[in-house]
Amino acid sequence: MVLGLVAGLTRRFGRWTNRSRRTRWAAVAAVLCAAAADAAVASTSRPFTWPADITTALGLVGVVLAGLTRLWVARQATAPVPPPVPPGDVPASGGAGGLLHPDRRTIVLWITVTLAVVAFELFNYASSPRSTHPTLSSILNVLTGHEVLRGLLFATWLGAGWWIWGRS
Amino acid sequence: MDLGSLVKTLNWAIWAALAVAVVGSELAGRLRLAGLASLERLLGRGRATVVGRAAMVILWAWLGWHVFAR
Numbered sequence: 001m002v003l004g005l006v007a008g009l010t011r012r013f014g015r016w017t018n019r020s021r022r023t024r025w026a027a028v029a030a031v032l033c034a035a036a037a038d039a040a041v042a043s044t045s046r047p048f049t050w051p052a053d054i055t056t057a058l059g060l061v062g063v064v065l066a067g068l069t070r071l072w073v074a075r076q077a078t079a080p081v082p083p084p085v086p087p088g089d090v091p092a093s094g095g096a097g098g099l100l101h102p103d104r105r106t107i108v109l110w111i112t113v114t115l116a117v118v119a120f121e122l123f124n125y126a127s128s129p130r131s132t133h134p135t136l137s138s139i140l141n142v143l144t145g146h147e148v149l150r151g152l153l154f155a156t157w158l159g160a161g162w163w164i165w166g167r168s
Numbered sequence: 169m170d171l172g173s174l175v176k177t178l179n180w181a182i183w184a185a186l187a188v189a190v191v192g193s194e195l196a197g198r199l200r201l202a203g204l205a206s207l208e209r210l211l212g213r214g215r216a217t218v219v220g221r222a223a224m225v226i227l228w229a230w231l232g233w234h235v236f237a238r
Binding site for chain 1: 172175176179180182183186189190193197202203204205207208210215221224225228229231232233234235236237238
């Protein structure tokens with residue numbers, strides 16, 4: 001009788017887990033379809049128009065809401081915190097590789113590259129004419145003038161927003 | 169070639185060099201050359217804190233609105 005009860009509970013748990021997994025995949029598929037639809041509509045819109053405002057606002061609010069939900073679901077499913085590792089013990093993974101802690105060289109490299117881009121952007125922004133001194137915005141304006149490129153850039157922007165809400 | 173065309177060509181060349189620097193740095197980080205880490209990993213560290221994540225969301229939102237809406 002006990003064995004039958006355990007078997008029944010196991011079957012129920014298996015069905016519940018599968019349903020939960022299906023629900024999660026359905027949610028991911030729905031989010032992807034919504035993002036693709038928004039990017040498709042955004043690709044046909046032009047800046048400084050209502051369609052552009054609405055599609056961008058929809059993407060912005062949608063990603064923030066989906067991201068907050070993602071964070072909440074991840075927190076609900078978080079396993080209990082393991083006990084602290086005694087001094088001298090080597091962690092099982094990620095301890096010595098330095099991958100979780102970018103070193104000073106990496107930080108210096110990216111700060112240098114970023115400062116170079118910002119400095120050149122500011123120099124061009126203060127110079128004229130724009131056709132001779134293109135800024136990042138004017139370059140992006142040219143790129144977003146093409147429907148396909150605009151749609152791809154919009155989808156990339158949505159993807160970047162989704163990445164921000166991922167687990168660190 | 170007049171001075172205006174020369175300056176224009178030079179500006180585009182500098183933008184191209186900066187693009188190569190960004191892509192090259194990211195590739196070096198992804199291939200872990202010289203112990204470098206990718207920008208994704210660097211930003212991933214910033215994402216670990218509430219303030220870092222909030223700053224990224226604000227920057228991301230401004231960028232999208234600036235490029236696609238206004």
